[in-house]
Amino acid sequence: MIALAMLARETQLSFRHGADTLAAVLFFLLTGALFPLALGPSPEMLARFAPGIVWVAALLAALLPLDRLFGADFEDGSLDQLLLSGLPASGVALVKAAAHWLVTGLPLLVAAGPEAIMLRMPSDLLATLLAGLLIGTLALSLLGTAGAAIVLGARRGGVLLPLLVLPLATPILIFGAGAVEAGAAGLSPQPHLLLLGAILALALPLCPIAAGAALRAACE
Amino acid sequence: MPLLACQIAPPPGLDHTHGFGNRAHGRKIAIQQSNQQNQDAPLLEVQGLTVFRGERLIFRNIGFVLPAGGALMVVGPNGAGKSTLLRVLAGLLRPVAGRFLWQGRDALTDPVQHARRVAYLGHADGVKPTLTAAENLRFFARIGKGSVEAALAAVGLAALRDLPARLLSAGQRRRLALARLVLSSAPLWLLDEPTLGLDQTAIALLGGLIAAHRAQGGAIIAATHLPLPLASAATLGL
Numbered sequence: 001m002i003a004l005a006m007l008a009r010e011t012q013l014s015f016r017h018g019a020d021t022l023a024a025v026l027f028f029l030l031t032g033a034l035f036p037l038a039l040g041p042s043p044e045m046l047a048r049f050a051p052g053i054v055w056v057a058a059l060l061a062a063l064l065p066l067d068r069l070f071g072a073d074f075e076d077g078s079l080d081q082l083l084l085s086g087l088p089a090s091g092v093a094l095v096k097a098a099a100h101w102l103v104t105g106l107p108l109l110v111a112a113g114p115e116a117i118m119l120r121m122p123s124d125l126l127a128t129l130l131a132g133l134l135i136g137t138l139a140l141s142l143l144g145t146a147g148a149a150i151v152l153g154a155r156r157g158g159v160l161l162p163l164l165v166l167p168l169a170t171p172i173l174i175f176g177a178g179a180v181e182a183g184a185a186g187l188s189p190q191p192h193l194l195l196l197g198a199i200l201a202l203a204l205p206l207c208p209i210a211a212g213a214a215l216r217a218a219c220e
Numbered sequence: 221m222p223l224l225a226c227q228i229a230p231p232p233g234l235d236h237t238h239g240f241g242n243r244a245h246g247r248k249i250a251i252q253q254s255n256q257q258n259q260d261a262p263l264l265e266v267q268g269l270t271v272f273r274g275e276r277l278i279f280r281n282i283g284f285v286l287p288a289g290g291a292l293m294v295v296g297p298n299g300a301g302k303s304t305l306l307r308v309l310a311g312l313l314r315p316v317a318g319r320f321l322w323q324g325r326d327a328l329t330d331p332v333q334h335a336r337r338v339a340y341l342g343h344a345d346g347v348k349p350t351l352t353a354a355e356n357l358r359f360f361a362r363i364g365k366g367s368v369e370a371a372l373a374a375v376g377l378a379a380l381r382d383l384p385a386r387l388l389s390a391g392q393r394r395r396l397a398l399a400r401l402v403l404s405s406a407p408l409w410l411l412d413e414p415t416l417g418l419d420q421t422a423i424a425l426l427g428g429l430i431a432a433h434r435a436q437g438g439a440i441i442a443a444t445h446l447p448l449p450l451a452s453a454a455t456l457g458l
Contacts, residue, residue, distance in 0.1 A: 005362040016350040077344025081400070084310060084335040085363055219312050220273075 002087050003095050010099035020065050021103050025111050028061035032115045043120045050121035051129055051180035055173055057115070058108050058133060062140045063165060065104055067158035069096055069148040074218065083219060090212030097145035097208065105137035121180075128183040128193075132176040135196040139172050142200075142207035149211035152218040171199055261324030263288045263439050264309075264408060269318035271304055278304045282318070284456055286441065288407070289434045291450045294443040296458035302443035303343065305458065306410045309441060310340045339404035341411045345397040349386030353377055353396055356385055357403060366403035375399045375425060390417040398426060401433075409433060411442040423449060 014021065035053050036046055073079040082092050112133050116126060147165040151157035179192035262285045270280040278301035286292055294302045307313040309320065311327070311334045320327050327334045347356055357368045372378045375395040385393060394417045401409055409430070415423050427449025430440055442448055 002363050005359050009359040012355065013348060013350065075344075076348070077342050077346035078348065080310075080312060080340060080342050080344075081346045081360075083312065084338060084340050085359075086332060086336045088332050216312075220314070 002085055003091055006082065006085065006087065006092070006095045007098055007102075010095065011102055014099060014103040020068070021107055024061045024064045024104050025107050027064055028057050028108055028111055029115055031057040031060065032119060035119070047120045047122060048184075050116055050119035051125070051184075052177045053119060054112055054116050054121075054129065055133075055136070055177045058112060058137065059140065059166070059169055059173055061108055062104055062137060062144060063162055065100065066144045066148045066165070067151075067161055069100060069145060070152050070215070070218075071148075071157070074152055079215065079219060083215065088212060089215045090208040093145055093149060093211030093215060094208040097141045097211075100145060101138055101141040105141050109133055109137060122184070125180050125183045128189045129180050131193055132179045132189075132196060135193065135200050136172045136176045139196070139200045139203045140169060142203040143168050143172075146207040146211040146214070149214035149218070152214065172196065175199070261321070262286060263290070263323060264327075265321040265324070266309075267318055267320065269305075269308065269315050269320065271301065271308055271313065271315050273304065279458055280317075282456075282458075284454075286408075286439050288437040288439060291430070291434060291440040291442070291453035293448065293450065293453050293455045294441060294458060295445070295455055300458035302458055303412050306340070306342075306412050306441065306443055309408075310338050310410050311335055312340075337406050338408045338410055339401050339406040341397055341401060341409070341414055343412055343416070345393045346400070347385045347388075347393045347396050350384060352382050352384055353388065354381040356396055357399055360400045360403045364403040364405050366405070368403075371399040371402040374402045374429065376422065391419055391422060394418055395422055395425075398422075398429065402429060407438045409438065409440045409442075411440065411444075413444055414442055415444065415446050415448065 032053055035049065039045060039049065070079060073082065083089055085092075087095070109130065112130060113126060116129055117123070121129070144161075144165055147161050147168075148157075150164065151160045154160055175192045175195045179189035179196070182192055183189045264286040266285075267283050268280075269282040271278045282305065284292065294305060296302055304313065308315050311331045314328075322334065322337060327337075353372060354368050357371055360366075361368045361371065369378065369381070372381050375398050377392065377395055377399065380388065380392065385396065388396065394414075398414070401411075414426060418426065430448075430450060434440065440450070440453075442450070442453075
């Protein structure tokens with residue numbers, strides 16, 4: 001109940017700051033558009049690299065809004081109110097992660113299809129790519145929330161954040177891109193997707209707990 | 221620092237001297253009674269509280285008792301630890317020694333439970349500039365089960381309900397933060413410099429809200445430099 005009320009508030013705030021979501025999606029599309037310029041427009045090569053490009057661009061774009069995830073609440077005193085709202089600190093972090101996915105992960109997922117087609121990825125692999133991205137962006141939102149909570153209050157936290165989150169996100173990238181590679185090679189992508197699911201299952205309890213502890217420490 | 225102990229005066233009862241007192245529209249304050257706890261125990265009892273921030277000792281051996289309906293003014297020079305004490309009592313900060321009892325039981329055994337017992341007004345207003353005054357309160361109305369309109373009326377902001385909070389003045393934003401207290405059903409109000417930026421009318425409104433809260437059995441702890449409209453409040457010097 002409290003969690004739903006907080007999720008409603010967070011998404012309402014994000015809609016007011018709609019430019020943040022738009023910036024992440026445009027960043028995602030533009031990064032993807034740079035690769036044909038750098039690698040050359042050969043359709044075979046682009047099709048070969050497309051899954052990796054989409055995954056790397058999505059990973060970087062998902063990081064963009066993270067440094068403000070708790071920053072504004074921390075500075076204007078809202079974070080104290082959230083921590084005293086009757087939700088445990090880990091619950092506050094979980095709602096923040098859900099809000100991040102709704103306003104960043106989900107739009108990226110929608111934009112990933114057009115971007116993959118733009119890069120001439122075979123359309124029969126699209127479902128595998130999106131299935132991987134669905135699990136991957138959820139896990140990224142959880143990891144990113146934990147990272148954002150940990151760097152909260154640190155000077156230059158925005159620079160520290162990618163250094164903290166990107167190494168932890170490498171398994172997501174490897175299995176996500178691997179699923180599409182396997183599909184392209186005529187193998188089943190299922191093992192890769194299951195491993196992605198295992199990462200999500202691990203992140204779902206651990207990341208909110210870590211983020212909650214970090215939030216409590218930041219508010220001391 | 222010496223051992224500080226003070227007994228708070230009994231509640232003033234239904235005090236009608238504050239003209240605004242009855243505008244608090246029949247909130248129910250959730251003071252929980254359980255069979256296991258001592259019914260005679262005071263609402264809040266603080267024993268030997270000692271707090272460090274980093275390596276620095278802020279205060280030590282603070283102790284006081286606050287009954288239901290009581291009020292405590294925390295006074296002291298800048299940096300004496302008034303805000304720190306309020307954050308400790310809110311459960312945001314852990315003391316290194318000492319404890320505080322809620323109705324005779326250790327308050328921090330369940331911090332989430334304790335968070336529901338306190339309404340905290342910090343230095344920062346916690347107001348979102350892009351949301352309107354009413355939207356700012358909606359979340360707190362849903363968790364506190366109050367009415368946004370009544371809370372805005374209680375702090376004199378009813379006419380500004382649809383204005384984005386970034387267009388409000390500092391005093392009006394403070395009033396909006398006060399409206400959060402009105403929406404809360406928590407029995408203990410922790411107020412950190414509540415009059416910051418408020419005009420005389422708003423201070424009188426605050427006095428009325430506090431009197432109504434105490435009349436319903438709620439308690440107040442306020443850190444302040446300025447005199448507050450509090451009837452029969454005890455003072456704790458830090």
